[in-house]
Amino acid sequence: MAHSVDRELARFQDFLQQQGLKLTAERTALVREIFSIHYHFEADELLFKMKEKGVKISRATVYRTLELLVKSGLVRRVHLGEDHYHYEHVSGNSHHDHLICTACGGVIEFHDEELERLQMAICAKKKFTPTFHNLQILGVCDSCRRKGQQPDAPDRVRMIQQTRLRK
């Protein structure tokens, strides 16, 4: 379970080499940090964490490196709620989608093979060649429902998430 990030770093280096790009100290540090975060994160959060650790990396480099990581397949960009981008590292091939609680902001990940199959079938019917998909289901999680939370209108989600995410 708790494995080192060396494998990911090696894969990233391979990718960079293939593209004629270089593995720098900054990129290495970012990869190490990203693979120590076992949850969704934002670009600015990453920037902040690096600063906290005393590793000076500029905003531009963070964004540039995230772009490379997404291209290399090591990191995925996800939409949570209706907000800006979030990222998550890819471990193995565990594609999943998200249930997002509009009351507490919590995110439940799920994976469903039948859902995947059904989407493939829909694409086939429309002669569409899929490469990627993105499904968010908004609503209220069990514990919030017990606390009597009413489902929110979808448009409130964004506000809620922003409130939660900013310091």
Place this chain on the structure above:
Amino acid sequence: MAHSVDRELARFQDFLQQQGLKLTAERTALVREIFSIHYHFEADELLFKMKEKGVKISRATVYRTLELLVKSGLVRRVHLGEDHYHYEHVSGNSHHDHLICTACGGVIEFHDEELERLQMAICAKKKFTPTFHNLQILGVCDSCRRKGQQPDAPDRVRMIQQTRLRK
């Protein structure tokens, strides 16, 4: 098929009244415009169209009215690709999801009852009370595939859409 927007205007007025809000000339003009657009649109596009017609409405009012329309259920906010918000008016209860071609930027709408049922089942299993969902499948449409378009990496989608949408 071609019906007037009076029904929608009446529904909007009802909603406003319930909330102690007012139906103004600006709001009326925006509703009329929105229900004459039979496709997805952006807030700035709407602003531009109003200007073109010589109806002076500020950016703030456009955003404020869209928010009210989303709350009232007359307009839906959708994500297309990984870009900023798009909107579409709601006619009847035709919920649908989107196949988005990363080559030409085209959007194919689809609705699938089984997909809806399956999502409800997944939510039930997780004791999650859904209110709304959002599914985009990115890939290449039939005609682009015939033209030999390769599926793009997901991260390119955004760039492509931006290029296409701006004048």
Place this chain on the structure above:
DNA sequence: AAGCAACTGAGACTCAGTCTCAACTTGCAC
């Protein structure tokens, strides 16, 4: 017709993300 709460426009502001460019690394070639 009056009064007041709600609404509007102009433009300042915010915030995520992008771009520029001079100075600095990396890594390959010798």
Place this chain on the structure above:
DNA sequence: GTGCAAGTTGAGACTGAGTCTCAGTTGCTT
């Protein structure tokens, strides 16, 4: 190991969608 071209970096200016403020205006209830 040294040289050096190509790639990379940081600082900060910039962009663009969306929000906020506030003084002046308008819709609606009485």
